[in-house]
Amino acid sequence: MKKLNRTKQPWPTKAVMSQIYEKNLWGGNPSEFYSGEGSHDPILVTPYIEVISDFLKSFETPLTVCDLGCGDFNLGKKLVEFASHYHAVDIVPALMEYNQTKFQASNLTFHCLDVAVDELPACDCALVRQVLQHLSNQEVHQILEKLSRYRYVIITEHLPVGDFEPNKDKISGQGIRLKQNSGIDVLAAPFHWKVIEAKELLSLELENGKGRIVTTLYLH
Numbered sequence: 001m002k003k004l005n006r007t008k009q010p011w012p013t014k015a016v017m018s019q020i021y022e023k024n025l026w027g028g029n030p031s032e033f034y035s036g037e038g039s040h041d042p043i044l045v046t047p048y049i050e051v052i053s054d055f056l057k058s059f060e061t062p063l064t065v066c067d068l069g070c071g072d073f074n075l076g077k078k079l080v081e082f083a084s085h086y087h088a089v090d091i092v093p094a095l096m097e098y099n100q101t102k103f104q105a106s107n108l109t110f111h112c113l114d115v116a117v118d119e120l121p122a123c124d125c126a127l128v129r130q131v132l133q134h135l136s137n138q139e140v141h142q143i144l145e146k147l148s149r150y151r152y153v154i155i156t157e158h159l160p161v162g163d164f165e166p167n168k169d170k171i172s173g174q175g176i177r178l179k180q181n182s183g184i185d186v187l188a189a190p191f192h193w194k195v196i197e198a199k200e201l202l203s204l205e206l207e208n209g210k211g212r213i214v215t216t217l218y219l220h
Contacts (some may be wrong), residue, residue, distance in 0.1 A: 013139065013172045014114060018092045022172050033095050035071030038130055038158075044204060044213055049078050049199045051215065052127065052154065056082035063124035066150070068115045068143075069131035073099050079127075080108050087121040089113050116142040125152040130213070132184045133158050133176040137169045137191075144186060144193050148220055154201070156215040159183035161205060167191065178211050186218075196220060 025031070028034025037194050038044055056063060062084040067076045069096075070088035072095070080086045088103075089111045090096055096112040103110075111121065116139040126147055127135050132140050132155065147153045158176055166185035168177050186193040195218045202215040 009189070012089050013116070013135070016173050018094065021092055021095055032124040033098055035074065038213070039071055039074045042048055045075060046204055047204060048129070048156070048215060049075065049140060052079055053082050055154070055201070055217070056112060056125070064122075064153070066121050066123040068124045068128045070099070070110075073103050075129065077103055080105050085109070085123075087111060087123060089115060090114070091115070091216065115146070120127045120146055123150060125154065127154050128217075129156040130152075130158060132186075134174070135172045137167060139172055140167075140184065140186075141191060144191055146220075148194070150168070151220055153195075153218040154215060155184075155218065156202075157184045157188065158211050158213050159185075160211050161209065183211070193218075 015208075024034065034040075056065070056079065062082065064085045064087070065079070065083040066087045066089065067079075068089050069074045070090050073088060076086065076088050085107045086105075087109050088099065090099075091112070091114050096110050099129050100110045113120065116135070120213060128143075130148070131142065133141070160178060160181050160183055164181045164183060166182060166188040167190060168180045168182035170177055170180075187195070187198065197219040199217045200214065201217050203212055205212040
């Protein structure tokens with residue numbers, strides 16, 4: 001894995017996310033790394049791959065892509081071919097070592113980094129799929145500052161159906177804001193993220209009132 005500049009101060013999020021994979025808190029085969037149903041359920045995965053691949057293929061010159069929070073790479077592996085170079089980033093060392101041995105391509109590089117505090121690869125487009133929802137507002141704010149450097153940013157978040165209060169704070173970890181009838185809206189307080197344009201690419205409503213998965217393209 002290519003090494004970028006890292007901070008020396010350890011962050012608890014790294015330990016929390018490592019524990020999730022070690023204890024298989026998102027399910028799956030205990031002998032393998034598994035990022036949860038959201039990364040494997042065809043009902044959620046197939047439409048996402050379609051809209052992202054269509055976006056990437058719309059450029060005559062392929063974009064460089066940074067997949068921030070790539071997880072077990074079940075989605076990223078289907079997008080690599082549409083990028084001139086694909087940088088896959090996650091915070092869990094063992095997961096990234098596993099990915100590096102399992103997935104290989106001439107235009108693919110894995111980086112073990114804390115997205116909130118470490119230097120990130122310079123790319124045209126950043127993909128951030130169901131990552132911010134697990135993090136505290138402080139870390140979300142730090143990440144958004146970094147994402148402002150990318151021309152295209154595609155963020156996917158799990159949101160309540162109907163009206164909700166955005167961006168209630170939480171500690172970083174396995175859970176998300178849905179139980180608080182909240183979800184991440186990067187344009188709302190306290191973030192007020194500045195963008196040129198925002199365009200919803202995909203919205204998938206889950207069964208039994210379990211919210212919706214929304215993918216939005218932001219331009220800078």
